[in-house]
Amino acid sequence: MPRQINLASRPSGWPTADNFDLVEVASQPLEEGQVRVRNQFMSVDPYMRGRMNDVPSYIPPFQLGRPLDGGAVGVVVESSSADLAEGDLVLHGLGWRDEAVLDAARARKLTPVEGLSNSAFLAVLGMTSLTAYAGLLDVASFKEGDAVFVSGAAGAVGSIVGQIAKLKGASLVVGSAGSAEKVEYLRGIGYDAAFNYKDAPVAEQLRKAAPDGIDVYFDNVGADHLEAAIGSLRTFGRVAMCGAIAVYNSTEPTPAPRNLALAIGKRLTLRGFIASDHADRMPAMVDEVGGWLREGRLSYEETIVDGLENAPEAFLGLLRGENTGKMIVRL
Amino acid sequence: MPRQINLASRPSGWPTADNFDLVEVASQPLEEGQVRVRNQFMSVDPYMRGRMNDVPSYIPPFQLGRPLDGGAVGVVVESSSADLAEGDLVLHGLGWRDEAVLDAARARKLTPVEGLSNSAFLAVLGMTSLTAYAGLLDVASFKEGDAVFVSGAAGAVGSIVGQIAKLKGASLVVGSAGSAEKVEYLRGIGYDAAFNYKDAPVAEQLRKAAPDGIDVYFDNVGADHLEAAIGSLRTFGRVAMCGAIAVYNSTEPTPAPRNLALAIGKRLTLRGFIASDHADRMPAMVDEVGGWLREGRLSYEETIVDGLENAPEAFLGLLRGENTGKMIVRL
Numbered sequence: 001m002p003r004q005i006n007l008a009s010r011p012s013g014w015p016t017a018d019n020f021d022l023v024e025v026a027s028q029p030l031e032e033g034q035v036r037v038r039n040q041f042m043s044v045d046p047y048m049r050g051r052m053n054d055v056p057s058y059i060p061p062f063q064l065g066r067p068l069d070g071g072a073v074g075v076v077v078e079s080s081s082a083d084l085a086e087g088d089l090v091l092h093g094l095g096w097r098d099e100a101v102l103d104a105a106r107a108r109k110l111t112p113v114e115g116l117s118n119s120a121f122l123a124v125l126g127m128t129s130l131t132a133y134a135g136l137l138d139v140a141s142f143k144e145g146d147a148v149f150v151s152g153a154a155g156a157v158g159s160i161v162g163q164i165a166k167l168k169g170a171s172l173v174v175g176s177a178g179s180a181e182k183v184e185y186l187r188g189i190g191y192d193a194a195f196n197y198k199d200a201p202v203a204e205q206l207r208k209a210a211p212d213g214i215d216v217y218f219d220n221v222g223a224d225h226l227e228a229a230i231g232s233l234r235t236f237g238r239v240a241m242c243g244a245i246a247v248y249n250s251t252e253p254t255p256a257p258r259n260l261a262l263a264i265g266k267r268l269t270l271r272g273f274i275a276s277d278h279a280d281r282m283p284a285m286v287d288e289v290g291g292w293l294r295e296g297r298l299s300y301e302e303t304i305v306d307g308l309e310n311a312p313e314a315f316l317g318l319l320r321g322e323n324t325g326k327m328i329v330r331l
Numbered sequence: 332m333p334r335q336i337n338l339a340s341r342p343s344g345w346p347t348a349d350n351f352d353l354v355e356v357a358s359q360p361l362e363e364g365q366v367r368v369r370n371q372f373m374s375v376d377p378y379m380r381g382r383m384n385d386v387p388s389y390i391p392p393f394q395l396g397r398p399l400d401g402g403a404v405g406v407v408v409e410s411s412s413a414d415l416a417e418g419d420l421v422l423h424g425l426g427w428r429d430e431a432v433l434d435a436a437r438a439r440k441l442t443p444v445e446g447l448s449n450s451a452f453l454a455v456l457g458m459t460s461l462t463a464y465a466g467l468l469d470v471a472s473f474k475e476g477d478a479v480f481v482s483g484a485a486g487a488v489g490s491i492v493g494q495i496a497k498l499k500g501a502s503l504v505v506g507s508a509g510s511a512e513k514v515e516y517l518r519g520i521g522y523d524a525a526f527n528y529k530d531a532p533v534a535e536q537l538r539k540a541a542p543d544g545i546d547v548y549f550d551n552v553g554a555d556h557l558e559a560a561i562g563s564l565r566t567f568g569r570v571a572m573c574g575a576i577a578v579y580n581s582t583e584p585t586p587a588p589r590n591l592a593l594a595i596g597k598r599l600t601l602r603g604f605i606a607s608d609h610a611d612r613m614p615a616m617v618d619e620v621g622g623w624l625r626e627g628r629l630s631y632e633e634t635i636v637d638g639l640e641n642a643p644e645a646f647l648g649l650l651r652g653e654n655t656g657k658m659i660v661r662l
Binding site for chain 2: 253262266271
């Protein structure tokens with residue numbers, strides 16, 4: 001019987017394995033226009049932490065006793081739709097389960113790329129790179145010559161942001177990450193400077209890495225990282241607020257950034273965004289990022305965990321920062 | 332002998348009278364191209380607090396043992412410039428003194444307006460209204476139908492912001508101020524709702540005044556006001572960060588806003604600005620705001636203090652919130 005992972009309970013603070021429930025369910029019959037997809041890969045992503053809380057947000061919260069969902073790639077094994085045939089590779093939104101039954105219109109047919117694992121559609125040729133691309137170029141209005149700081153830089157989005165910035169002519173790209181290995185990885189993919197935020201205060205390390213300041217900050221972390229960036233931003237600097245993983249598990253409001261008033265005299269712009277608002281940029285992104293991938297000028301990393309039963313642990317590991325690049329579960 | 336007020340010492344936290352020094356100075360002879368102006372009015376403004384600190388900012392700090400400066404209106408009493416003649420009324424940047432000697436090019440000739448005190452060029456037909464106008468319309472991208480919250484709403488800038496918002500079709504304009512009298516004043520100039528921030532937590536009062544949320548927040552205060560606004564802002568809301576009077580006298584970093592991460596899911600934009608970057612909007616502002624003034628559709632308030640010797644006390648009173656509208660010193 002196919003398995004799925006349900007939300008067993010809502011976490012307060014850090015989630016634990018107890019919040020998840022692996023259950024077997026009967027195979028659903030197809031309705032007209034639907035397809036059955038055997039999932040090959042699913043991603044676990046930081047935004048899912050927010051969906052575990054029962055609060056209004058830009059996407060509805062996960063429901064207790066119901067399966068979680070999220071990005072997945074799989075193969076159509078049964079179809080009652082004229083649009084998709086058995087054997088088609090598709091991207092869709094029903095991860096966290098072996099088998100997904102959904103309207104064909106809610107699945108996007110993919111063309112496998114020679115030499116790329118199908119997981120690449122989760123790791124680099126989809127929402128991840130769209131987030132990096134639109135966040136850097138549109139939300140933060142990056143322009144050639146800008147000095148850029150990226151937090152969570154070894155994560156799926158951050159590793160792409162830094163590479164796009166370099167490819168587009170940044171004067172300096174600095175990244176922060178949470179281990180010496182990740183710092184090494186960042187240097188390998190073209191970051192000019194990188195530091196481990198656990199080694200010393202972020203503000204201090206950022207000032208050392210970018211003594212003349214920065215123009216753009218791509219924020220995946222919030223808290224002390226955001227405060228440090230506000231301190232280092234130059235006049236007319238811009239912040240793309242993409243994530244705040246440092247605060248997702250806080251049960252108390254977090255105090256940082258305590259220096260936000262500097263935004264006035266420096267004329268900073270801070271802008272929160274979510275990638276789906278920028279779906280119109282997907283073709284430009286696939287064209288440009290896909291090109292760099294083919295030319296070997298852009299690389300990406302995945303951290304692969306095997307087995308649906310290990311998806312909760314993969315997600316918890318992601319929140320603890322154990323991934324480099326996209327955290328993927330192979331089913 | 333003409334008098335001026337020097338910076339005697341730099342405050343740590345709240346300034347006191349001891350930080351200022353009233354001194355007599357010899358009249359300077361004019362150089363070619365200069366004028367001597369007898370000041371009639373000067374303003375004291377919140378941004379001057381920042382200039383008392385020895386830190387880099389968008390304008391240089393005041394210098395110890397040297398006179399303070401700031402907006403002033405006066406009459407030319409001696410001229411060695413072909414551009415200005417004795418008797419001309421001018422606006423310039425050398426307040427905090429009885430008599431200013433400056434290059435004619437650094438003074439703007441004014442045409443006195445029938446029925447308006449010359450102090451109006453400080454209170455409403457100058458940088459004050461430019462700040463309100465450009466901040467609301469350009470920085471916060473106000474559009475008809477928006478619900479607007481203004482903090483420090485009974486101040487010089489805030490009282491104009493709320494009126495412009497109403498005149499431009501806001502669906503709701505809410506203001507906060509620090510006394511029952513000011514709240515009354517706000518209702519009198521057209522604010523739909525107003526509250527005294529000392530009565531109860533700002534977030535609670537704002538939710539009551541704008542139960543459906545706000546689209547624009549014009550921030551003169553920072554701290555708990557900014558946090559409350561972030562909580563109440565709707566999707567795609569905008570913040571014009573104009574001032575942060577709540578934190579100017581802090582010796583410790585201030586913790587708020589603790590909910591800034593909400594900006595991601597709500598896709599908020601927060602933008603700091605200073606009015607002088609928007610000088611190109613001065614003609615449009617004078618045209619539009621001047622028109623509303625003449626038609627009696629926009630009003631403004633001044634709090635007048637007499638005598639240069641009382642300017643430090645006027646400034647301290649401003650920081651304590653004792654003014655309604657522009658705080659002006661009559662010389």
